[in-house]
Amino acid sequence: MIVGTDILSMLLGGLAAGMVLFIVSVGLxxxxxxxGFVNLAHGAFAMLGGYVIVLTMRYWGIGFVPALALGFVxxxxxxxxxxxxxxxxxxRASELDQVLFTIGLVFFMIAAVTLxxxxxxxxxxxxxxxxxxxxxxxxxxxxxxxxxxxxxSAIALGLWLxxxxxxxxxxIRAAVDNRRMAESLGINIDRLFMLTFAFGSGMAAIGGGxxxxxxxxxxQYPLIYLVYxxxxxxxxxxxxxxxxxxxxxxxxxxxxxxxKYLPQGGTLFIYALAILLLxxxxxxxxxxxxx
Amino acid sequence: xxxxxILASALATVACLAQAQEVRIGVNLPYTGIGAELAQQIDRxxxxxxxxxxxxxxxxxxxxxxxxxxxxxxxRNVIQELLTQDKVDVLAGWVYSPNAxxxxxxxxxxxxxxxxxNAGTAHITQMSNYYVRTSFSMWHAGYTMGEAAxxxxxxxxxxxxxTDFPPGKDMLASFRRAFEASGGxxxxxxxxxxxxxxxxxxxxxxxxxDKKPDVFFVFVPAGDHSSAVVRTYGALGMRAAGIKLIGxxxxxxxxxxxxxxxxxxxxxxxxxxxxxxxxxxxxxxVASWKKDYxxxxxxxxxxxxxxxxxxxxxxxxxxxxxxVDAEEALTALRGWKFASPRGPILIDPExxxxxxxxxxxxxxMKNGRLFQNTIATFENVKDACKALKIxxxx
Numbered sequence: 259m260i261v262g263t264d265i266l267s268m269l270l271g272g273l274a275a276g277m278v279l280f281i282v283s284v285g286l287x288x289x290x291x292x293x294g295f296v297n298l299a300h301g302a303f304a305m306l307g308g309y310v311i312v313l314t315m316r317y318w319g320i321g322f323v324p325a326l327a328l329g330f331v332x333x334x335x336x337x338x339x340x341x342x343x344x345x346x347x348x349x350r351a352s353e354l355d356q357v358l359f360t361i362g363l364v365f366f367m368i369a370a371v372t373l374x375x376x377x378x379x380x381x382x383x384x385x386x387x388x389x390x391x392x393x394x395x396x397x398x399x400x401x402x403x404x405x406x407x408x409x410x411s412a413i414a415l416g417l418w419l420x421x422x423x424x425x426x427x428x429x430i431r432a433a434v435d436n437r438r439m440a441e442s443l444g445i446n447i448d449r450l451f452m453l454t455f456a457f458g459s460g461m462a463a464i465g466g467g468x469x470x471x472x473x474x475x476x477x478q479y480p481l482i483y484l485v486y487x488x489x490x491x492x493x494x495x496x497x498x499x500x501x502x503x504x505x506x507x508x509x510x511x512x513x514x515x516x517x518k519y520l521p522q523g524g525t526l527f528i529y530a531l532a533i534l535l536l537x538x539x540x541x542x543x544x545x546x547x548x549x
Numbered sequence: 550x551x552x553x554x555i556l557a558s559a560l561a562t563v564a565c566l567a568q569a570q571e572v573r574i575g576v577n578l579p580y581t582g583i584g585a586e587l588a589q590q591i592d593r594x595x596x597x598x599x600x601x602x603x604x605x606x607x608x609x610x611x612x613x614x615x616x617x618x619x620x621x622x623x624x625r626n627v628i629q630e631l632l633t634q635d636k637v638d639v640l641a642g643w644v645y646s647p648n649a650x651x652x653x654x655x656x657x658x659x660x661x662x663x664x665x666x667n668a669g670t671a672h673i674t675q676m677s678n679y680y681v682r683t684s685f686s687m688w689h690a691g692y693t694m695g696e697a698a699x700x701x702x703x704x705x706x707x708x709x710x711x712t713d714f715p716p717g718k719d720m721l722a723s724f725r726r727a728f729e730a731s732g733g734x735x736x737x738x739x740x741x742x743x744x745x746x747x748x749x750x751x752x753x754x755x756x757x758x759d760k761k762p763d764v765f766f767v768f769v770p771a772g773d774h775s776s777a778v779v780r781t782y783g784a785l786g787m788r789a790a791g792i793k794l795i796g797x798x799x800x801x802x803x804x805x806x807x808x809x810x811x812x813x814x815x816x817x818x819x820x821x822x823x824x825x826x827x828x829x830x831x832x833x834x835v836a837s838w839k840k841d842y843x844x845x846x847x848x849x850x851x852x853x854x855x856x857x858x859x860x861x862x863x864x865x866x867x868x869x870x871x872x873v874d875a876e877e878a879l880t881a882l883r884g885w886k887f888a889s890p891r892g893p894i895l896i897d898p899e900x901x902x903x904x905x906x907x908x909x910x911x912x913x914m915k916n917g918r919l920f921q922n923t924i925a926t927f928e929n930v931k932d933a934c935k936a937l938k939i940x941x942x943x
Contacts (some may be wrong), residue, residue, distance in 0.1 A: 264759055271751045377585035379747065381780075381808050391786045393666045400784040403751075466916045472772060472781070474747045478583060496556035518752035 259531045263397045264326040274403035276510020277410025282465030282483075283490040284417065284502050285458015289433040293451050293496020295345065296353055300462060301480035302367040307463020307477040309331040309371065312380045322385045329467050333474065336407055337459035341452055346431040357496055364480045372478040382470040402471055409468070413461075421499050430454060434497035489532045493543050501544025508543075569608040570871040574862060575637030576653075577627050579644055580615040580669045583745065587644050587772055587851050591666050592846065594855025595641075597837055604863045607871050612637055619644075619714065619744045619770075621651030628652045634640040636813055638873040639664065640679075644646035644851070645714045645744070645770075646670035653677045662865055664879040666858040667851055670715045671723075671934035672941040674902045679875055681882050681901045683861050683894075684854035685821055686932035687719035687768075689798035693927050694766070694915035695727025695752045699796060701909060706734050710753055712766045713740035720768035720797065723933065728766075736760045744941070745884055750781040756790070758785060764793045771799040771851065776809055783812030798823060801912055803849035806919050813919055816912045821905050822850040822891040823921040831890035843875065850891075857889045857903075861896070895929070902932045 286300040314320055320328070344363070348356050384402060391519040392401040421427040433440040433447055441447050466475065473483065486509070494505030509528065516527045535543065550759035576595075578588035599609065612635045614627045624647075631637050632655070640656065640663040643649045649668040649816075653676035656663045665673070665682040673678045698704045707728055711717035717740070723871040725735045737760050742748030757765050765787065767778055779801075782794045794800070798820025806813060824835055824847050834856065838848045848856075860881055865873055868881030895904040909925040 267755055268752070271755060273833075284795075354878065372585070377581075377583075381776060389784070391784075391789075400751075400786075402784065454553060472749045472751060472777070472784075476773065476776060478585070478746065495794065514752045517742075518756045520755065521741065521753060546699070 263449070264360070266397045267399055268455075268518055269396075269404055269511060270407065271518075272511030272514030273507060274406040274410075274510075276507035278465055278469035279486060279490050280410055280461045280465075280503050280506035281413060281468060283487045283494075283506060284499060285454070286487055286500045287436075287491045287494060288430065288497055288499070289451070289455050289458050290491060291495075292430065292437075292447075293349060294354045295349065296360065297345075298357060298484060299363040299480065300459070301484050302364050303337055303459040304469075304483075305371065305477070306336065306367065306464035306466070306468035306473065306480040307460070307515045308382075308466030308470050308479070309375060309380065310463065311467030312382050312470055312475060315383060318537075322388070326464050326467050329463040334456040334460035338452060338456045341455050346448075363445060364375055364484075367480065368477045371400035377477060379476045380470065382467070382475070384471060385411045406468060407506055414499070417499050420505075426450070426453075428444050432495075449482050461486070485529075488491045489528070493532060493535055493540075495542030495544045498542070498544050501542060505543060558830035566675055566708075567607055569609055571608045571636065572609045572639070572866050572873060573637040574620055574639045574641055574809065575612045575614065575628075577614050577616045577624065577631065577640070577642040577648070579617055579619075580613065582617050583772070584617075584644050585621070586804075587667070590849055590851035591642070591644065591855035591858075593842060594666075594852035594857075595836070595859040597834060597841070597848075597852070597862070598859035599855045600841075601833065601837055602860070604866060605672070607781070609866075616642075616644075616648055619647050621645075622648035624648035625651040625655055626943065628655045632642075637661065639865070639878075641858055641862065642666055642853070646673060649673045650676060650715070653680070656680065660872060660875050662875050662882075664858045666854040668716075671932055672853050672943075674900060675935070675943055678901075678937055679879070681861060681879070681896060682903055683857040683896075684903065685850070686902060686934060687716050687797070687906075688723040688823060688932050689903075689905070689907060689930055690819045691720040691723030691768070692727045692910075693931040694795065694797065694923060695729075695789055695931055696731050696861040697819060697909050697925070697927075698724075698728055698731040698764055698766065702764065702793065702795070704728075704733055704793070706762045706764040707764045707766050708735050708737045708739065708757040708760050709735055709766045709768075710739045710741050710757055712742060712770055712774065713746050714744045714770075716770075717744075717768055719934070722765050722939070723920050724768075726939070727933070736762050738802065741769070745775075747777050749782040750777055751785070753781040754785050756789065758787050758790060761790070762792060764795045767794060767796045767800055769799060771802040771849070772805070774795055775800045775802050776805050777811050777847075779809045779816065783810075793817065795819075798850055798910075801910070801921060802851075803847040803921075806847075806912070807845075808920070809919065810913070813912045814914055817909065817914075817924075818921075818930070819907055819909050821848060821858050821907055822853045823908065823910055825921040826891065826908070828892060830888050834890040840932065848890075853891050855891065857891070857894060860887050860889070861885065893929075897931060899917030900932065900935050902935065904929055904931050906930065 307329040490540045493500035644667045646668040652915045656677045663679045671686040735766040741753040865878035892906040906928040910921040
């Protein structure tokens, strides 16, 4: 019985971490799948969103849920500006140019946030209803982790329905599978991309805010977690919402379990695992044919 | 190189207008990246010493260089540049132990007094005869806490969680040795990620909770790590499970303490400084600090390392009449005593390491703010690693 609750609390902790990974990474997967654009600055939008959420809660006193919505809207709007002014110029550039540009943008944002807000970690102040422990009958666990699992599942379900059941979802899927064919059918890829880019950045912003409680929020955030976001996208496959969802949960739970039971290994295992997975299936666990 | 910059130069001007003799102090600190906040504490500590105790008759120029990260990779180059390009008379700084370890050969070759203002791995003062340490050794707090956990806190079992880098291993070894020598038993030792980034502590704390120890001794680098530790401890309900969180003062670092909220109440720490110490020197220091940097700003043990480091340099300057010849300066500093905000300190003539008090403190709520209440004082504590000659200490 002790072992049972042990494993259950490990699952809950890992799933909560996985949900944050999913919410941040899903936009990256879709935009990469759609345009083949390597946006290493995706985590920077998550960071900016986290700052909007944490700072508006602290200085304007707005609630956690409205702050999350505000973070989504602000960062989605900001990302449209970036997309039109900067990203749009590089769609036809080489991958090296794209990588150099986006990593440069990361350094720029790190420096800007350090200058304006400061180098220190920003603490998210959770509302009282999310603090403490929740008794689930079999096991007691931190309320916030359970909240994350519920919210993350709801978001995943919503995105899946949007992807599979709406016209725009169908357009995105078509464009991911065959961009030329989709274009020749009259789908406006530029507009589609702008919208998904904005939506993905907004999701990242929410992820930045939701994750701040236990993965922290400071100017180095986009670099520290970049590798995790990329692993999730690589394992999940490009442009696949369900793929990213399961990949994020698998990575979240495995990372948690390995840290809990084999802390001596540090982060080594998760990288080794990612290498093995990609050797076995270069297109990702859930990806289609390699392009 | 983009990262190579000099932040500031002339800091202190001197009363007498005749050309005062210039002393150049080369400071290496992580001015950017995760350690930027720690660098600011030490910078301000040095600034406060010079403000409260002006060094008359000498023009002190501080050359600041960014070492960026704890990897040790930049430290060698930075120290080399300070010595060869900036021609400094004294070296100072070192937040992270790996940087002090990596730089030791260059310090040896440079033959200048080198004052360590933070890095606490025990044996690094033995890597160069020019190192003098005004901060602490991990063994000061770790060893004393190991004894106090068994004797003062009456703990029988402990789990140790530590950040996986040299000072973390030092802290683990020192606590375990003293705790087990005092009759306690360490049930588990958990490495908890690297110093470079704050990990999610949940899996590690979950593991500790499952072992049900009397005390959970945690060492993480001061800074954002410590806030995350206290919040995770609170969120996982470990106090309700009867597990006391203890550690060196890094986990209740003063400038992070108020942000930790009520989860911090009841934490018990062992350290050589906290801002709530009541001695006159500390009251003067804290008052001046708050006046200069804002009422919400608080000095912490890093700031005191900088303050006392500058005090040591000032003593060396006066004793050598501004030449700061390394051998003479070291002779002057061996056995040097000073009334620091942390209480009386002494530089051990044998080891060039600091001898100081350790305070066992408990966090309580007082007048609506978190306050560190001193429970017990252990006087004139030496670095136990060197006293007991535990490898790699000699």
